[in-house]
Amino acid sequence: MRGIVKKFPTVTALNGVDFRVRRGEIHALLGENGAGKTTLMRVLYGMYRPDAGEIFVEGRRVSINSPKEALRLGIGMVHQHFMLVDKLTVLENIVLSLEGIRIPFEEIRKRINEFSRMYGLKINLDAKIWELSVGEQQRVEILKTLFRDVKILILDEPTSVLTPLESEELFKSLKNMVQSGKSIILITHKLDEALRICDSITILRKGRIIASEIKRDEATKLDLVSMMVGKTLDFKPSRPEKAEGKIILEVDSIKVLDDRGNVAVKDVSFVLKEGEILGVAGIAGNGQRELVEALTGLRKIEKGSVKILGVDVTNAPVEKMISLGVAHIPEDRLRYGVALDLSVSDNMIMKLYQRKFSRKVFLDKIAVKKETEKLIQDFEIVTPSVDTPVGFLSGGNIQKLIVARELSMNPKILIASNPTSGLDIASTNYVHWVLHRLRTSGSSILLVSEDLDEILALSDRILVMREGKMVREFEGGASASDIGLAMTLKMVEPPHA
Structure with a gap:
């Protein structure tokens, strides 16, 4: 060429x-x-x-x-x-x-x-x-x-x-x-x-x-x-000290079906603590997508319960989960993360317009533009303007937009599926820094990722999901080979309480 x-x-x-x-x-x-x-x-x-x-x-x-x-x-x-x-x-x-x-x-x-x-x-x-x-x-x-x-x-x-x-x-x-x-x-x-x-x-x-x-x-x-x-990257993600905070999210024996009606999540239980990053590792197609969708109001829970700060939110709608401070970085960014025909600014405020940018029945367009430009700068999103349709952006920049929007909500709970998928090393570095900062400020993060390096670098605890079940729990700092074996071999040891 x-x-x-x-x-x-x-x-x-x-x-x-x-x-x-x-x-x-x-x-x-x-x-x-x-x-x-x-x-x-x-x-x-x-x-x-x-x-x-x-x-x-x-x-x-x-x-x-x-x-x-x-x-x-x-x-x-x-x-x-x-x-x-x-x-x-x-x-x-x-x-x-x-x-x-x-x-x-x-x-x-x-x-x-x-x-x-x-x-x-x-x-x-x-x-x-x-x-x-x-x-x-x-x-x-x-x-x-x-x-x-x-x-x-x-x-x-x-x-x-x-x-x-x-x-x-x-x-x-x-x-x-x-x-x-x-x-x-x-x-x-x-x-x-x-x-x-x-x-x-x-x-x-x-x-x-x-x-x-x-x-x-x-x-x-x-x-x-x-x-x-064209510059040196300063932040290197490091495994944080173990969180000892109160329980923020409690998942008890939930059962979730996939789109074909088969059981995808089988009797899964775990807790997420305040100021903790809980990693979920596993090969794609082992129930991670259905688990995340169930926890964010996108999929029905057939059995079991989900509680946030002791309040039952089982099968609560998406709007309710957002109001409770739950942010979500989806696995499939194009299907669930953005509206491709809408502008960058419209997508950036998609979850916040009712609270942060509304003036009764009107949007505060100046505030919307200012907030969007700030997030574009912070996350280095490459776009001609805030009015550009998202469909014109590269895949990595669409992912940056979603991450920027969700993290800007200052969530109590962030449920993130492969948050750095498709991102370059500088963007990945920045997202890891923001996740680390969120955790330090007291937010709780459920990190579902197929990148073991990411899981190992950021997580306090690590759950391994296989065939719809949580088959093992590891402390942060476990070896990649041990986790990889648990992902690929049938294990019978249940997660620790």
Whole structure:
């Protein structure tokens, strides 16, 4: 790719970008949220037409005007935001992606099952997409792309919702691919991954190339951070002292069903104390989503009870939970976190307009603008203006917006599902600092995350959720290997009282 320029209303996303990938290599593309990484790859995949520049594939100049043309050229992409049809099954979505290719259903099923075993991507082919967790939906996207015989495979944050074990299995498959001559482009915010598995690294900042084709033995993690961010990051999350506060949230023997009517949360009990971060670790699809939705008023609790400061709030509506000081960072940011057609400012005050910004029947627009601009600055959200529709923002900046809104509520209880998913290292660093500050000020945090490093760094206690049950409890500072084993093996030891 030579001299690639891509402009959107009020912003130049790519400004003369040169990018090269060699055959048989894994090439990392790094940069902060909004740096232009995904935009560049969408140009390569034919989703965006560049305003200037050239693309060459195997030395031949090509014009890529659609994903179909990209696939014909052997270029495939797994997106950060999934492109699946919710009402169709996993198998039907895979078949739909094979437009123009006639293969019997059972042959497709057989081959997908082979891919599933090969890459450790367990999935129910007959489940509908809307019934799946975010992690499971990502597995569908990976399988859907692997089914096509591509020469260049673009992966946008592929491990953001995978466990370390699942990530390792994926890395093994990527190594096998490059050994057969395929090229992998890996968009990631996980610098340790880039340094460990990638052959070359290119860094984007604000739509321009800062460094290209860095060999992994030529740079350290600190070098990459400096090039990406342009500054030194001061805060390092540390495990806090054990909380001894009063019980704020009490969950007693709750039972919750998934969208198919099956039991997803089975007799789960735990307490969350004042000024405590309680981590919940587990592989995606083991009941975490249903648990969080039940605790935030989005899903019915069939049995058991939930109390806040001793008051029964079982099956209380969302509005009631918000009024009690419960904030929620959802697992699926696009479905539950934002309204894509509304502006940044509208989304930022979505939960606060009745209390903080209302003047009887009118909104205080000046106050709304001032608050939004402050949060944009504090969380370094890249947006042309407060009036920009959220749908124009990058995935990482949408996540920043949600985190900024929820944390600005100064909640008594924060229930956070993968709060730093898709965020760059600077943004992750800042979110960890804010969570640490919230905890110190007395807020209670239920941190549901598939990032074990995050869980270990921030949590006072750690619960492991497997097959809908809390199978183990660990003190903060436990080893990642012990927690990983509890996540993947059937354990019978109950959580401590």
